[in-house]
Amino acid sequence: MLRDKADRAGDMAVFVAVAEAGSLSAAARRLELTPSAVSRVVARIEARLGVQLLVRTTRTLRLTAEGETYGRAARRILADLDETETALADRGCPRGRVRVSAATAHGRLVIVPLLGAFVARHPGIVVEIDLSDEIADVLGGRADIGIRFGPLADSPLTARRLGETGRTVVAAPAYLARAGTPRRPADLADHNCLDFTFRRSEPGWPFREDGRDFILPVRGTLAANNGETLVQLALGGAGITRVGNFHIADDLAAGRLVPLLEPFNPQDREAIHAVFVGGPAMPARVRVLVDFLAERMRGG
Structure with a gap:
């Protein structure tokens, strides 16, 4: 029993080599073993687990769902073993x-x-x-x-x-000079709002006004699936957006973007x-x- 447990790390290394090489013969060459020795290791693992890990034909080899699961676990265990031995060796x-x-x-x-x-x-x-x-x-x-x-x-x-991180409503000075500056959240109905394309549990932008929190639906002619694109659009004067503060810290400091509706910012944090x-x-x-x-x- 103890010998079986001691051999498991070696068995895992052989199985990972087979999974990565895509064939028993290629894994055997990598490990400097015979194909029959590699095949016996795989068979031993399958017998111990009672499940089929590989589907083999004369031309192809693929992992079963159980084989994929075992392979992921084996890679992680072997990496942890390498890390432990390396850390101990390096004090x-x-x-x-x-x-x-x-x-x-x-x-x-x-x-x-x-x-x-x-x-x-x-x-x-x-x-x-x-x-x-x-x-x-x-x-x-x-x-x-x-x-x-x-x-x-x-x-x-x-x-x-x-x-x-928090979020801030911003726009470029050029856009505000052309379209005007919103003073209250309701004013956004008259502006081009640049929003994300992905779905959220509450579509719209959150605000707090007169002690009440609410979600304001916004509309615009441009949308994107990431904040970086929305910032670029805002910098180009395309409209108003609401993005994470890490996106805009430098642009706010340099005056390239201007914070808007801050008295109504609910200060929600992510x-x-x-x-x-x-x-x-x-x-x-x-x-x-x-x-x-x-x-x-x-x-x-």
Whole structure:
């Protein structure tokens, strides 16, 4: 029984090689084993689990759903094992690769400027950052850390609050000179409002007037699926928009954009979290990067 458990890490490494190579023979060449030896390892895993992990024909090999699940878990376990051994060998100095997934605009404006200081502090860690508005599957092993905005869905992932951001209604001086400046939220009915294309639980912009919070529907001739595009449109004088403060801090300071309707701003805040696979097996390289981001982003 103990021998079986001791062999499992080796079995996992063989299975991952098969999954990545796409064939038993290619995996065998990579591992310097015979194809029959690789086949016996896969068969041993399937017998132990009681499920089929691979579907093999004379020409193709594909993973079953159970094989995909086992492969993801095996990659994560092997990475954690490598991290543990490396950290111990380096007397606790975190080493290895950390993959971070962040939204395009927030990553470019907030996360990326912090990474130089992080790698200077931890020269043994290599950070790979993927900027995309698609949500990466952290649980499935596509990223080690995901940066998430707003309420979090139920998940076995661990979440660490990094900060928060507010939103501000803004426009360029050129647009206001041409179209006038709204003094109350209702005035937006006479303006070109630039909004997001994705659906929200309450469509429109929130305001607070006479002690009452409400959502004001807005209309316009341009919309976008990300804040960075809306800011560019506003800078070009296309209309009025409402975006996260991290998008517009520099433009507000330089006067390229002007805040509007601030007495009616409900000061709603959106939480920013890092999500990751936590627990005792959490790699040190992931922990120190999450700690660093929380330290530098505190206050949002």
